[in-house]
Amino acid sequence: MEKDKDIQRELxxxxxxxxxxxxxxxxxxxKDYFANLPSDLLAKAKLxxxxxxxxxxxxxxxxxxxxxxxxANQVRKENPFTVxxxxxxxxxxxxxxxxxxxxxxxxxxxxxxxxxxxxxxxTVAIAISLSAVYLAKDHSSNKSFSQQLAELSIPEMEExxxxxxxxxxxxxxxxDLPVSIDEQDIxxxxxxxxxxxxxxxxxxx
Amino acid sequence: xxxxxxxxxxxxLYRQEDTKEKAFTMIVEKYQERLYWHIRRLLIxxxxxxxxxxxxxxxVWRNLASFREDAQLYTWLYRIATNESLSYIEQQKRKSxxxxxxxxxxxxxxxxxxxxxxxxxLAWKLQKAILQLPQKQKIVFNxxxxxxxxxxxxSQILDTSIGALKASYHHAVKKVEEFLKNEx
Numbered sequence: 001m002e003k004d005k006d007i008q009r010e011l012x013x014x015x016x017x018x019x020x021x022x023x024x025x026x027x028x029x030x031k032d033y034f035a036n037l038p039s040d041l042l043a044k045a046k047l048x049x050x051x052x053x054x055x056x057x058x059x060x061x062x063x064x065x066x067x068x069x070x071x072a073n074q075v076r077k078e079n080p081f082t083v084x085x086x087x088x089x090x091x092x093x094x095x096x097x098x099x100x101x102x103x104x105x106x107x108x109x110x111x112x113x114x115x116x117x118x119x120x121x122x123t124v125a126i127a128i129s130l131s132a133v134y135l136a137k138d139h140s141s142n143k144s145f146s147q148q149l150a151e152l153s154i155p156e157m158e159e160x161x162x163x164x165x166x167x168x169x170x171x172x173x174x175x176d177l178p179v180s181i182d183e184q185d186i187x188x189x190x191x192x193x194x195x196x197x198x199x200x201x202x203x204x205x
Numbered sequence: 206x207x208x209x210x211x212x213x214x215x216x217x218l219y220r221q222e223d224t225k226e227k228a229f230t231m232i233v234e235k236y237q238e239r240l241y242w243h244i245r246r247l248l249i250x251x252x253x254x255x256x257x258x259x260x261x262x263x264x265v266w267r268n269l270a271s272f273r274e275d276a277q278l279y280t281w282l283y284r285i286a287t288n289e290s291l292s293y294i295e296q297q298k299r300k301s302x303x304x305x306x307x308x309x310x311x312x313x314x315x316x317x318x319x320x321x322x323x324x325x326x327l328a329w330k331l332q333k334a335i336l337q338l339p340q341k342q343k344i345v346f347n348x349x350x351x352x353x354x355x356x357x358x359x360s361q362i363l364d365t366s367i368g369a370l371k372a373s374y375h376h377a378v379k380k381v382e383e384f385l386k387n388e389x
Contacts, residue, residue: 060353067375068382080328081245082320087255088241092233095262096226 126161210235212278219269229269233262236279239352240286246335246347247290249315257293261286280361287344287362294340312336327385334384338377345370346377 011018065072210218210231218228240261245254264285272281298308313336316322316329323329335343344363348354356367363370 058353059355060349064350064378067378070386071378071382074327074331074385078328079242080319080321080323080326080332081251083241083251087251088237091237091258092230095233095259095266096230098259098263099229099266 126157213274216269216272216274216278229266232265232269232278232282236282237262240282242351243283243286243347244290246332246351247343248293249312249319249332249336253293257289258286261289264289276361277358280358283362284364291340309336330385330388331381334381334388337384338380341365342373342377342380345373346381349374350378 011020061072215228215232215235218224219232237258241254241258244257244261245251248254248257261282265282272278294308297311301307301311313333316332316336317324335346338346341363345359348359348362349356356370359365359370360367365373
C-alpha cells in the first residue's frame with residue numbers, strides 16, 4: 001500500500017538499516033470493550049465523585065466547627081424521638097379519608113374552643129349593635145344609655161338582631177349566649193382576627 | 206416511586222383532574238417525613254405533631270391549586286408547616302392561659318415523658334438545650350443543624366434575610382453550647 005511504503009521510506013530516512021516489522025500484533029480485547037467503555041467510565045466517575053463528596057467537609061460542618069468546635073464534635077444526627085410503627089405508610093390514606101370528610105383534623109376541644117370564640121364574637125357584635133339601634137331609636141330621650149338599654153325587651157332585641165344582622169339565626173335566643181366575657185376572651189378574639197400569620201419573636205437578637 | 210417525580214411534574218399531575226388525587230398522595234409520600242420531623246422538633250409530642258401535620262396537608266390540598274410556581278413547592282410546604290406549628294403553640298398558650306415561660310415548661314414536661322427519655326444521653330440533652338431557645342432561633346437551629354438547609358432556602362421559608370438567619374443560628378449555637386457545657 002502506498003501509505004505503508006511512505007511510512008517505511010520515512011523510517012529508513014530517519015534511521016537507515018532499522019528494519020522494524022510492520023505487522024500488527026494480535027492483541028486481544030475484552031468482548032464489547034469499546035461498546036461498554038462510555039457507561040463503564042460514567043460509573044467510575046460517579047463513584048469517584050461520591051468518594052470525593054464524602055471526604056469534602058460540608059459547608060454546614062465547616063460553619064459549625066467555626067462557631068462551636070464543642071458542638072461539632074458531638075454526636076449530631078442521633079434522633080432520640082420515636083414514631084408509632086407504620087405511621088408514615090398509613091398517613092397518605094388517613095389524609096385521603098380526612099379530605100373526603102373535608103374537615104380540618106382538630107381535636108374536639110379545639111372545635112369547642114372555636115365555637116366559644118364565635119359565640120363571644122357574636123356577643124360583642126350584639127352588644128355594639130344593640131347600643132347603636134337603641135340610640136338611633138330614642139336619641140332624644142333624657143334617660144341614660146344603660147336605662148334605655150335595660151328597657152328593651154328580649155323578644156325586641158332578638159327580633160332586631162335576626163332581621164338586621166348576620167350574627168344571630170332566627171332559631172337562636174339571647175339566653176344561649178354567655179352572660180359575660182372577660183378581657184382575655186376579647187384579647188383572644190382580636191388576636192385571632194388580626195394576626196393571620198404568627199410573627200417570629202421580635203426580641204430575637 | 207414518588208421520589209422519581211420532580212415537584213414541577215407533581216404539580217402538572219395535580220392540575221389534571223384525573224391525576225389530582227394521585228399527585229396529592231405522591232406529594233404527601235414525598236414530604237411527609239421531612240415535614241413531620243420539622244414539626245415534631247417544635248412540638249415534641251407525636252400526637253400534637255400528627256394533628257398539625259394532617260392540618261398542613263389538608264391546607265395544602267385546599268390551596269395547591271392557587272400555588273404560584275415562582276416559589277418552590279418544598280419551601281411553600283415548609284412555610285405552611287412552620288406557620289401551623291407556631292399557630293398551634295399559640296393556641297395551646299391561649300387555651301391553657303399560660304405564659305411563654307410556662308409553655309416552655311410544658312414542652313419540657315412533654316420531652317421528659319417521651320418514650321425512652323434518658324436525661325443522661327447527649328441526644329436528649331441536646332433536645333432540652335434546643336427547648337430553651339426562643340421560637341425563631343429554635344426553628345433556625347433545627348433547619349440548619351438537623352436538616353443542613355441552605356440559608357437561601359431558609360430565607361424563603363421564614364421570610365427573613367440571610368444575614369438575620371446567620372445571626373440567629375450563631376446565637377442559637379452559642380446558647381446550645383453553653384447549656385450542654387453546663388450539663389456535660
